[in-house]
Amino acid sequence: MKPLGLALRLVHLLSTLVPRWRRRDWTREWEAELHAHAEEADGNEESVLAQSTGAVTDAIFLRSQAMYWDLWWGDLRFAWKNAVRRPGFTLLVTATLALGIGVNSAVFALLDGVLLRPLPYRDPSRLVFVWQTLPRLNVFEVENSPFDYAAWHEARSLSEVTMISYGSYTLIGGDNPERVRGSRVTASLMPMLGISPAIGRAFTAAEDLDQSSAVAILGEGLWRRRYGADPAILGRSIDVDGSLRTVVGVMPRGAALPGSRADDELWLPMRMSPSERVNEIGHNYTVLARLADGVTLAQASAELEGFAVRMAAERSSHQSLGVRLVPVVEQTVHGIRPALVVAAASVALLLLVATANASTLLLARASNRRHELAVRAALGATAGRLRSLAMAEGLVLASLGALSGLILGSWTLRALLPMFDGSLPRSLSIDVDGRAALFTAALAGAIGIVLGAVAAYRPGRRLADALVSSTRSTASPAAARGRSALVVAQIALAVLLLSAAGLLISSVAKLSRVRPGFDPDRVLTFKVALTGPRYASAPARTGFISDLVDRLAATAGVRAAGVTSLIPFSGMRGANGVEIEGRALTNGLAIVVDQRHVSPGYFQAMRIPLVSGRALTEADDSRTERVTVINRTMAQRYFPNESPLNRRVRTVAGFDSEVWFRIIGVVDDVRHLSLTRDPVPEMYHPIAQTAVPTFTVVMRTTGEPSAMAPSARAVVQDADPNVPIYDVLTMDDRIASSFAQTRATMLLLLATSALAAALAGVAIYGSIWYSVDQRLPEIGIRLALGATRASVFAGILRRAMALALLGVSVGIASSMATGRLLAGMLFDTRATDPPTYGVVVAAVMALTIAASLVPARRAMRVDPMIALRNA
Amino acid sequence: MRVTLITALVLQAIARGHRFGFEIVDVTGYATGTVYPALRRLEHAGFVRSEWERERIASRDARPQRRYYEITAAGTRALDGALEPMRSLGGLRPLTPKPAR
Numbered sequence: 001m002k003p004l005g006l007a008l009r010l011v012h013l014l015s016t017l018v019p020r021w022r023r024r025d026w027t028r029e030w031e032a033e034l035h036a037h038a039e040e041a042d043g044n045e046e047s048v049l050a051q052s053t054g055a056v057t058d059a060i061f062l063r064s065q066a067m068y069w070d071l072w073w074g075d076l077r078f079a080w081k082n083a084v085r086r087p088g089f090t091l092l093v094t095a096t097l098a099l100g101i102g103v104n105s106a107v108f109a110l111l112d113g114v115l116l117r118p119l120p121y122r123d124p125s126r127l128v129f130v131w132q133t134l135p136r137l138n139v140f141e142v143e144n145s146p147f148d149y150a151a152w153h154e155a156r157s158l159s160e161v162t163m164i165s166y167g168s169y170t171l172i173g174g175d176n177p178e179r180v181r182g183s184r185v186t187a188s189l190m191p192m193l194g195i196s197p198a199i200g201r202a203f204t205a206a207e208d209l210d211q212s213s214a215v216a217i218l219g220e221g222l223w224r225r226r227y228g229a230d231p232a233i234l235g236r237s238i239d240v241d242g243s244l245r246t247v248v249g250v251m252p253r254g255a256a257l258p259g260s261r262a263d264d265e266l267w268l269p270m271r272m273s274p275s276e277r278v279n280e281i282g283h284n285y286t287v288l289a290r291l292a293d294g295v296t297l298a299q300a301s302a303e304l305e306g307f308a309v310r311m312a313a314e315r316s317s318h319q320s321l322g323v324r325l326v327p328v329v330e331q332t333v334h335g336i337r338p339a340l341v342v343a344a345a346s347v348a349l350l351l352l353v354a355t356a357n358a359s360t361l362l363l364a365r366a367s368n369r370r371h372e373l374a375v376r377a378a379l380g381a382t383a384g385r386l387r388s389l390a391m392a393e394g395l396v397l398a399s400l401g402a403l404s405g406l407i408l409g410s411w412t413l414r415a416l417l418p419m420f421d422g423s424l425p426r427s428l429s430i431d432v433d434g435r436a437a438l439f440t441a442a443l444a445g446a447i448g449i450v451l452g453a454v455a456a457y458r459p460g461r462r463l464a465d466a467l468v469s470s471t472r473s474t475a476s477p478a479a480a481r482g483r484s485a486l487v488v489a490q491i492a493l494a495v496l497l498l499s500a501a502g503l504l505i506s507s508v509a510k511l512s513r514v515r516p517g518f519d520p521d522r523v524l525t526f527k528v529a530l531t532g533p534r535y536a537s538a539p540a541r542t543g544f545i546s547d548l549v550d551r552l553a554a555t556a557g558v559r560a561a562g563v564t565s566l567i568p569f570s571g572m573r574g575a576n577g578v579e580i581e582g583r584a585l586t587n588g589l590a591i592v593v594d595q596r597h598v599s600p601g602y603f604q605a606m607r608i609p610l611v612s613g614r615a616l617t618e619a620d621d622s623r624t625e626r627v628t629v630i631n632r633t634m635a636q637r638y639f640p641n642e643s644p645l646n647r648r649v650r651t652v653a654g655f656d657s658e659v660w661f662r663i664i665g666v667v668d669d670v671r672h673l674s675l676t677r678d679p680v681p682e683m684y685h686p687i688a689q690t691a692v693p694t695f696t697v698v699m700r701t702t703g704e705p706s707a708m709a710p711s712a713r714a715v716v717q718d719a720d721p722n723v724p725i726y727d728v729l730t731m732d733d734r735i736a737s738s739f740a741q742t743r744a745t746m747l748l749l750l751a752t753s754a755l756a757a758a759l760a761g762v763a764i765y766g767s768i769w770y771s772v773d774q775r776l777p778e779i780g781i782r783l784a785l786g787a788t789r790a791s792v793f794a795g796i797l798r799r800a801m802a803l804a805l806l807g808v809s810v811g812i813a814s815s816m817a818t819g820r821l822l823a824g825m826l827f828d829t830r831a832t833d834p835p836t837y838g839v840v841v842a843a844v845m846a847l848t849i850a851a852s853l854v855p856a857r858r859a860m861r862v863d864p865m866i867a868l869r870n871a
Numbered sequence: 872m873r874v875t876l877i878t879a880l881v882l883q884a885i886a887r888g889h890r891f892g893f894e895i896v897d898v899t900g901y902a903t904g905t906v907y908p909a910l911r912r913l914e915h916a917g918f919v920r921s922e923w924e925r926e927r928i929a930s931r932d933a934r935p936q937r938r939y940y941e942i943t944a945a946g947t948r949a950l951d952g953a954l955e956p957m958r959s960l961g962g963l964r965p966l967t968p969k970p971a972r
Binding site for chain 2: 025028029031032033035036037039040050051052053054055056057058061062065
């Protein structure tokens, strides 16, 4: 045979070594190669044969490359089969891991959406809020006046300055009037944020002034809901607060102003009058700006503070006013960050517990498999091969856990989001998405490696030891120590979580017991806005209010009804400067008192007790002397040694300023802002003397208050079908939502700590059961030698208690060390609250006893004969 | 992957337009048993890609179809990186024996 023919035969023979999928190509390639050599050699064909030996190296190279993957693939398949063959064990490990991974992917999605992802604006890290401050009054978030807005334009460190006036508006026309959230914005706002309408146009600079025609841009939700996503909406006229506006655009879905906690449904141009543009007193506008290129926050702050100092010196309206820049990102998340950090820490701890638990299970099984592993090693499996197999097992279990965890995670997130509703900014989108899946995959990988390392851990490496010893020999001390350490770690972590949950439960319980100063039980509240030409005059508004209150009071199921301009727990204060007649201003400054306007029936409806003097009556109206009722705090603080009755006071700014009010009565304090804040001085004016256009109605009902909402709506519709009611909530709900975030964190901690405790309980049970199992012969000997069954029982319990005590002390120590993390969320509870820790310790001890009872009873009932025979 | 002297030279040969296994063997002077495993590793790393020549051309020249290799962008970068130290040494030259004292 010619050398080329021989060489080709060799290549065909070798091709069987090459993995099947590339065999044909490989053969063709070598045929072409050898042909080329044969041509070149031209007569000296022996060299072809020499070159064909390269095919041997090539084929072996490809085979070994494939073998590496084949082996790994084989390990994975073996691990998978192993997992399927022991469904109970696999299910237990998977469920444990899924719990840990699931809550983590949910909280990651939340954290990612809120803290990690940039806000949906152009270069959001350069955006800042400009707040004015009143350091003397500890107020650091005063809104700007239009005068200030104009002044900030002079600042070189700000490249763009815009202004927003948040508000709400009544839409009339169609079947039902509706109150929607909306904002007036300057034309510069949308370009600065890098947002623009999806349909139509943005506002023009001319529309900042009131000479321009009235226009509006709709939010996507409003456009869909109220206008049926009408594609021909542009140019249509809509009735906003009784005046017509032309729709010029529709915003894209999800477009929201920085800091909005609810949907922005209506966007209106600023349209300021010339007199409003120079207003120095009305601090009603939020200013949003962009730092100029290369300017730091500190530099910009310094420049604006310089401005503020100059304005304070030059203008009486700006005395004691400072300025503060807050990055939009900071302002958006600072309220929720502590809760999220606690949530993330708690679920991370739960994951540690879950991983430790799964490791305990794997360790227990590994000692059952000592035989198998020893035989494998004896038959030639290298340490590397055994490790590879263990890794495969770890990864299979972790992947199963991660898959189920991902499903569990999206359920958890769905449960979690409503709890944090109201504290999450609207400009964020939160979902278990690709990034959360990636995070989960990374978690699974890390856990897989940990579990693999645990599974690869082989006590007693010597074949003889493993084969000779029977299954019920005493395990190596190292393995026993490893298992105990894992149990102690789980108990410690559970204690850490339980005490955090305990501290928050104690806080929430104390918050719920704080008396707000009125009786919130069975009170329905809703807001009403009187807008449009019909209610332009004060008598029209006063008439509507007294008519409405009368109609409501006459409704079946209503005990009493009243009206207030600011309902407690609405988040608004309505503070104003106040001067007392005949008393000089301290340092030339007025005292600060919160102002409310109420109907005569308000105190009765809210059950706010009268302390002295008289309450407001129907007779206190626009024809009589201006009167006011003050609260106890104001009376005690400003009239400490005298009766405030018949003294006169006046407000120094805003409408009604320079009018003297006679104090006719004192009512008890109400916690207006939140349960955690002490009452502040307050004044209640008769709404009949100052008819405010928007107010909240309170109705004390005989039955379930929320069931009265339809009747209330009907009564208002009956009085005027064009007046909408909105923000309908029971008083209990308003109070509850004021500490919703604390409660949500508490619930999350409660859930994670309960799961952690359950896992720790299982770990204690497993560990004690296993140690009893190992010690059966020893126990048998003890019993045979005269030990009492009670002493055996007590011995087992003692061992369990020793583990628990160690875990508890580590847990308590770490709780004390990390208590600072929680401190901001606690109310009237110290991070080292002894009763809470007492309860936690007692609970964990009880759990330990419960978990070790069954194994201890088993030890007690050992028959010495059987135990010794099996030894 | 680590670019060794062998793989760098094979890569260099491909970059210079020697695209067929035999040509590479010829120009580098390495045996097929060295060149082919190097080609496998380079292709696995994405430094070269391969394609079969047109069947028409092969049958015109009455020989089996050849597999042609071609350097990728990643391969060019890897080659540059591998050659850099050689350049900084002023190129590779045989060392001349030191003169005896």
